[in-house]
Amino acid sequence: MSARTDLLLSIADDELILGWRDSEWTGIAPFLEEDVALSSIAQNEIGHARALYELAAAELGTSADELAFDRRPAQYRCAPLVQLRRLEWARTIARRWLYETADEIRLEELKGSDDGELAGIAAKMNREEAYHRLHAEMWVDRLLASEEGRRRFFEAVDELWPYALGVLDEGLRSELRRRVEERLGRELPAAEAIERGRHEPELVELWDEMTMVRRSAPAGARW
């Protein structure tokens, strides 16, 4: 597998699994408007995953659906950050915001790529991610505005920080730290990244649920 396909699958898996995790709030988000907004963001992420899988599928001679659903859990390349099961609200926001901050750095890099297809898809994704970032940033503002919100948000960020580092290649991590520290106005704990390639038990459970219908259908079923 080429480095390009490996990269495409890493990002696609991040977006697919985060989309699934965020969609776990559908119907039970703190209030109706947020429920609609978060569910819509989740759908966007899964749409990004599809576009990326299609690029990878063209190279591998397979299809986006096969890449999304027919691999074994151990073959997914998503960062452990997105594998964690639905977290309580402050952590959900902390994960969204950390992911979007990391993703922005990654997309900036990709937009400058010599590979026209990659640069194009990164630019397209980035236009939609701009709304996701806005959503996350507004929530960060709200959480930082109260004492309880600050406490719970900082706790969540500290807990998820090693996971957030694992979203990016080593060379981009110091930039992530700089942006997060600047936004929060505080230093982050020293941490070792929880690297891509590690598979949380929660991923297997999610995979089981995510692929259940597809696995129960006879091979070659058309939808």
Place this chain on the structure above:
Amino acid sequence: MRRVFEVFRQERKGQPLQHAGSIVAPDERFAELYAREQYGRRQESAALWLVPREAVLEIGDFPDEFDLKYRRVDGYSIRERLREARERASSARSASAGAG
């Protein structure tokens, strides 16, 4: 803490904005984002207006103590008057016939 925003939606450029519903949001920035998601993500709107509910002046009572029907847009019914006029005319005719 939570505010209600009335949402007006324009389906196509040039058309009037019509009330589409309302959303609850903590502030204007969230209201904009939520309105985009609820009324714009399927490309169903050309424009949205968000109006904080407290900015809406509501008038809900329209007294008409003297029954000024002629001011109403649907006018007033002349059927009753026509019937009265016909009755007058026919009784006048029969009166003059009796006299002849």
